[in-house]
Amino acid sequence: MIYLDYAATSPVNPEVLDTFVQVNNRFFANTSSAHKLGFEVGQLELKARQQIAKLFMLKENEVIFTSGATESNNLAIKGVCLKYSNRGKHIITSSGEHASVLNSFHQLEERFGFKVTYLPIYDDGKVRLEDLKNAITDDTILVSIMAVNNEVGSINDIEKIATYLKSFPKIIFHVDATQAIGKINLLYNNVDLVSISAHKINGFKGSGVLLKKENVDLAPLLSGGGQEYSYRSGTTNFPYEVCISKTLRIALEQQKIHYQYVKELNKILREKLSEIDGLGFNSPIDASPYILNFYINKKASVVSEALSNSDIYVSTQSACSSKKKSLSHVLKAMGKSNLISENSIRVSLSHLNTKEEMIEFVNTLKIILKQIK
Numbered sequence: 001m002i003y004l005d006y007a008a009t010s011p012v013n014p015e016v017l018d019t020f021v022q023v024n025n026r027f028f029a030n031t032s033s034a035h036k037l038g039f040e041v042g043q044l045e046l047k048a049r050q051q052i053a054k055l056f057m058l059k060e061n062e063v064i065f066t067s068g069a070t071e072s073n074n075l076a077i078k079g080v081c082l083k084y085s086n087r088g089k090h091i092i093t094s095s096g097e098h099a100s101v102l103n104s105f106h107q108l109e110e111r112f113g114f115k116v117t118y119l120p121i122y123d124d125g126k127v128r129l130e131d132l133k134n135a136i137t138d139d140t141i142l143v144s145i146m147a148v149n150n151e152v153g154s155i156n157d158i159e160k161i162a163t164y165l166k167s168f169p170k171i172i173f174h175v176d177a178t179q180a181i182g183k184i185n186l187l188y189n190n191v192d193l194v195s196i197s198a199h200k201i202n203g204f205k206g207s208g209v210l211l212k213k214e215n216v217d218l219a220p221l222l223s224g225g226g227q228e229y230s231y232r233s234g235t236t237n238f239p240y241e242v243c244i245s246k247t248l249r250i251a252l253e254q255q256k257i258h259y260q261y262v263k264e265l266n267k268i269l270r271e272k273l274s275e276i277d278g279l280g281f282n283s284p285i286d287a288s289p290y291i292l293n294f295y296i297n298k299k300a301s302v303v304s305e306a307l308s309n310s311d312i313y314v315s316t317q318s319a320c321s322s323k324k325k326s327l328s329h330v331l332k333a334m335g336k337s338n339l340i341s342e343n344s345i346r347v348s349l350s351h352l353n354t355k356e357e358m359i360e361f362v363n364t365l366k367i368i369l370k371q372i373k
């Protein structure tokens with residue numbers, strides 16, 4: 001098997017899995033319980049939270065455990081808007097964001113009367129600071145921009161945007177860092193809210209974190225017993241908390257080595273793919289090396305199916321259901337034609353891949369492209 005869909009999800013690191021089994025067996029008590037067992041787990045939960053806080057140079061109360069980046073994005077975006085709507089009703093995002101961001105903005109626009117500016121992305125998949133500058137009004141309370149695009153790997157200049165936004169105390173800056181954390185070196189110093197997911201970096205699916213600066217408040221989406229500093233009620237999933245702490249620690253410790261290695265894989269892949277007639281790249285040259293999006297002169301869904309039959313797993317942009325055909329909103333926003341979108345494939349890499357896999361993938365792709373009429 002050659003798995004090239006790591007931006008979709010990744011296998012759990014055996015070390016993390018081991019921690020899960022041990023913690024789950026030993027510390028099953030409810031962290032909120034007022035007895036010794038509960039207290040013990042509560043103390044360990046605090047430790048896991050402190051460890052994550054330390055990784056990002058934050059305080060423990062700036063770490064909120066969630067069920068993944070979808071929830072982190074929803075909590076950040078809707079939480080800010082519902083909390084601060086008295087300050088203004090204009091919010092800004094980009095047209096290349098993940099559905100969990102875009103659909104949160106749509107809901108706020110359609111159901112809660114917010115005015116939304118969707119910044120364009122260009123053929124490099126990035127937003128422009130100039131466009132953001134022009135979009136800001138006295139009424140703006142939130143800007144949400146992703147760090148790394150999940151379809152093409154484009155990297156937004158988060159530091160530059162954050163620095164610029166510093167002079168607007170009313171504006172809260174949220175970053176969806178799902179495809180960046182543990183992969184790309186970015187500084188989040190001046191970012192108010194950062195969404196993180198465990199399963200893209202060999203942690204568990206259904207596990208995430210929202211980093212939230214202390215001076216930012218949120219309206220909770222889940223009301224209840226007041227867990228997670230009242231931002232996210234519900235009995236805490238203690239084993240997952242310990243595991244995401246470990247997942248993040250390992251990913252950040254290994255980030256530099258993994259990055260260099262994956263960059264090398266990406267280079268080989270680009271070179272080998274360039275030999276194919278009619279193939280072009282959608283990912284810009286300075287994209288995250290973890291994601292490579294390209295088009296061919298055959299339908300991507302057909303090619304992907306043939307690859308899958310050869311035990312090679314990639315993603316297509318054209319997620320076609322039998323009834324409805326939907327093309328990638330990211331490629332569309334980048335100005336790509338419908339034909340290019342239909343013919344586009346996303347390969348996403350990991351330190352777990354090998355050079356041999358890159359070569360075998362391209363060789364198989366060449367054969368498949370010749371076979372398909």
Ligand code: PMP
Pocket residue numbers: 007008067068069070071073098100146148149150176178179196197198199206207208
């Ligand atoms: N944002 C981005 C950029 C993503 O790639 C993903 C996962 N596809 C998400 C958010 C959602 O993450 P999760 O699966 O943890 O909800």
